[in-house]
Amino acid sequence: MGSIGNVWDWAFFWNTFGFILGIVASFVLIIVAIYAVGLLLQMVVKAIRDRR
Known part of the structure; x- marks a missing residue:
């Protein structure tokens, strides 16, 4: 029985994984940026309300 490494095309797997990760990362970055803003x-509004 041969090595199981010969069954999987790891180069294709990692290229596909990297491509999908690159697409998902941009959406995650947008969501995190919206959350941060x-x-x-919220902090600015709270500071203005507390000042009065």
């Missing part, structure tokens, strides 16, 4: 706006 929301937190920042």
